[in-house]
Amino acid sequence: MDMSCDDIRDLLPLYAGGELEDAERILAEAHLDGCASCARELDLYREDRARLAELRGDEPPAGTWARLQDGLQAELFPRRRSRYAFLLRLAAALLAGLALGVVFHKGRREAPAAPGSGTHEVVDAGALRALPAAAVRVPFVPVPRAPRANPEGRHHLPRVESFPPPDERDF
Amino acid sequence: MIRVAWFFLAALQGQEESTLRKMEREVTSIVEAVRPWLVQVTASFADAEGREPLHFSGLVYSRDGYIVTDASGVEAAAEIRVRSGESVLAARHVASDRRTGVAVLKAPAADLRPVLFSDGACRPGAWVVAVGNAFGMKSSVSVGTVGGVGRSILVGGRKYEDMIQMSAAIHPGDCGGILADSSGKFVGMIHSVYYPDSGEKEGGLGLLQLLGKDIPSLQPAGPAPIGFAVPAEGVKFAADRIIRHRRMVRGWLGVTARTPDPATRAQLGIPEGVGAEIVRVEPDSPARRARLRSGDILVEFAGEPVRDVDALRRKVADYEEPAAVRATVLRHGERRDVEIRIEIDPQR
Numbered sequence: 001m002d003m004s005c006d007d008i009r010d011l012l013p014l015y016a017g018g019e020l021e022d023a024e025r026i027l028a029e030a031h032l033d034g035c036a037s038c039a040r041e042l043d044l045y046r047e048d049r050a051r052l053a054e055l056r057g058d059e060p061p062a063g064t065w066a067r068l069q070d071g072l073q074a075e076l077f078p079r080r081r082s083r084y085a086f087l088l089r090l091a092a093a094l095l096a097g098l099a100l101g102v103v104f105h106k107g108r109r110e111a112p113a114a115p116g117s118g119t120h121e122v123v124d125a126g127a128l129r130a131l132p133a134a135a136v137r138v139p140f141v142p143v144p145r146a147p148r149a150n151p152e153g154r155h156h157l158p159r160v161e162s163f164p165p166p167d168e169r170d171f
Numbered sequence: 172m173i174r175v176a177w178f179f180l181a182a183l184q185g186q187e188e189s190t191l192r193k194m195e196r197e198v199t200s201i202v203e204a205v206r207p208w209l210v211q212v213t214a215s216f217a218d219a220e221g222r223e224p225l226h227f228s229g230l231v232y233s234r235d236g237y238i239v240t241d242a243s244g245v246e247a248a249a250e251i252r253v254r255s256g257e258s259v260l261a262a263r264h265v266a267s268d269r270r271t272g273v274a275v276l277k278a279p280a281a282d283l284r285p286v287l288f289s290d291g292a293c294r295p296g297a298w299v300v301a302v303g304n305a306f307g308m309k310s311s312v313s314v315g316t317v318g319g320v321g322r323s324i325l326v327g328g329r330k331y332e333d334m335i336q337m338s339a340a341i342h343p344g345d346c347g348g349i350l351a352d353s354s355g356k357f358v359g360m361i362h363s364v365y366y367p368d369s370g371e372k373e374g375g376l377g378l379l380q381l382l383g384k385d386i387p388s389l390q391p392a393g394p395a396p397i398g399f400a401v402p403a404e405g406v407k408f409a410a411d412r413i414i415r416h417r418r419m420v421r422g423w424l425g426v427t428a429r430t431p432d433p434a435t436r437a438q439l440g441i442p443e444g445v446g447a448e449i450v451r452v453e454p455d456s457p458a459r460r461a462r463l464r465s466g467d468i469l470v471e472f473a474g475e476p477v478r479d480v481d482a483l484r485r486k487v488a489d490y491e492e493p494a495a496v497r498a499t500v501l502r503h504g505e506r507r508d509v510e511i512r513i514e515i516d517p518q519r
Contacts, residue, residue: 026306033343034366034396153213153224155306155344156244160324160365160399167429168323168450169332170270171484 003031008038012045029154201355205302206310207284209349210255212240217249228303228348232410236280239410240347242267245274253278268409268419269518271401272331272362275413288403289356293317293335301339303348303361315339324399326363334399335359341398350400359400367394422490423516425456430479446470447480461511471499
C-alpha cells in the first residue's frame with residue numbers, strides 16, 4: 001500500500017531518526033524518491049533540527065510561546081468547512097443535552113435525604129472557587145529527535161523533475 | 172509404415188507450444204544471459220552532513236573490472252563497493268560524464284562477463300527487459316516497451332538528452348542497471364524515473380473526508396511512472412573516452428541549438444536537410460568567443476554541410492582535443508565565415 005503525503009509528514013521525524021520499522025522505512029523511501037515536495041520537507045526538517053541544535057539558552061522574546069501555540073492550534077486543528085458540520089454540531093449538542101438530562105434525572109431520583117440526615121457530603125463553596133481554570137489545551141506535537149543518517153542507507157533512483165524542450169540540444 | 176507415421180504426427184502435436192510459453196521461455200533466457208553483467212554498487216560518504224550510503228546497480232563493461240554505473244550515485248563518494256556474484260570488491264571512481272550521467276569505476280577483477288552491445292538502436296514499440304537491484308533485491312526483472320527515444324529530461328537541475336523512455340517498471344536501487352532488447356543484448360543503462368503528479372484527489376466519500384480519515388486505498392490511482400535509460404551508444408561513447416583519457420573528453424561549442432522549423436526555413440530560404448539554428452550562446456564559451464549569436468544558422472562546419480542539429484552535435488563531440496574550425500553561418504539572410512576554436516567540454 002503506497003503512502004500518502006500526509007502519512008509521510010507524520011513519519012518524517014521518525015524516518016529522519018532512523019526509527020521506522022523496515023516495512024515502513026521502505027514505503028517511506030519509495031514515496032520520498034518519487035515526491036519532490038516531501039523530500040524537500042525532509043530536507044527542511046533536517047535543516048531546522050541542525051539549527052535548533054546550535055541554539056543556546058537565550059530567553060526568547062516575550063509572547064513567543066503564545067504566538068507559537070496559536071499557530072500550532074490553527075495548523076493542527078483547522079476549522080473545516082463542511083456542509084455536515086452544522087448538523088454534527090447540532091447532533092452533538094442534542095446528545096450532550098440528552099446525557100445531561102439522563103444524569104440530572106437520575107440525580108433527582110437518587111436525591112439525597114433531607115438536610116440534617118447526615119447522608120450527604122458537605123462541599124465547601126470556597127473550595128469550588130479555588131479550582132484552577134480549565135487547563136490550556138496544547139496540541140500534541142511529536143518531539144523530533146536529533147536526526148541521524150540511517151546507517152543501512154537507501155536505495156537510489158533519481159527523479160525526473162521536468163521535460164525541457166525536446167528539439168533543443170546543448171553542446 | 173502408417174503406424175510409424177501416425178506416431179510421428181502425434182509426437183509433433185504434443186510438442187506444440189503456446190505463444191505464451193514461447194514468450195516466457197524467450198524472456199527467461201534473456202534474463203539468464205543478462206544477469207552475469209549486473210553488479211550491486213554501494214557508495215558511502217564521509218561528509219559532515221552524515222549522508223547515508225546509497226545502494227544501486229552497475230554493469231560490467233570489461234573483463235578486467237571496468238564497471239559502468241550512474242554518476243549521481245557515486246558523486247563525492249568516499250568509498251565504493253561492488254558486489255559481483257559472491258565477491259565484494261572495493262572499486263575506484265575513474266571519472267564521470269555529466270552530460271550522459273555515466274560513471275566509470277575500476278574494480279580489481281580479472282574475469283568478469285561484460286555486456287554484449289546490441290547492433291542496432293532502440294526503436295519505439297520494441298520490447299525491453301530491465302534487470303536491476305530494486306530495493307536491494309538482486310537481479311529484479313521487469314518487462315516493458317520502449318515508449319520513445321531521443322527524450323530530454325531534467326534531473327537534479329541537470330539536463331540529459333537522447334534518453335530512452337520505457338514502460339518497464341523500475342524502482343529505487345535499479346539505477347545503473349541493464350536494459351536489454353528482445354535478443355538479449357544491451358541497449359541502455361537505467362537512469363531515472365518520472366512520477367506523474369496525480370493532481371487533486373477528486374471524489375472519495377464525503378463522509379470519510381468529514382471524519383478526517385484519509386484511506387489511500389479509497390483514493391483514485393495516479394498515472395503510472397515512466398522510466399528513462401541512457402542509450403547504449405551514449406554509454407559506450409562516455410565509457411570509452413573515460414577509460415582512454417582517465418577523464419571525460421568531448422568537444423564543446425557552448426550553444427543550445429535546434430534544427431530550424433519550417434517557418435524559419437521558409438523565411439530564410441533554407442532548404443530541408445540543411446542547418447542548425449543557435450538558440451542560446453553560453454557565456455565564456457567557444458561560440459561566444461567566435462561571436463556567434465542567437466538566431467545564427469550554422470550551414471557549414473569543418474568543411475562539410477550541416478545536415479541538422481544532431482549531426483552537428485555528434486561532429487563537435489567527436490573532438491578529443493581543442494581545434495580551430497572554419498564554419499559558415501547565415502545571419503539575417505547573409506552568409507558569414509567564422510573561425511571557431513573547439514574546446515574540451517568543461518563538464519559544468
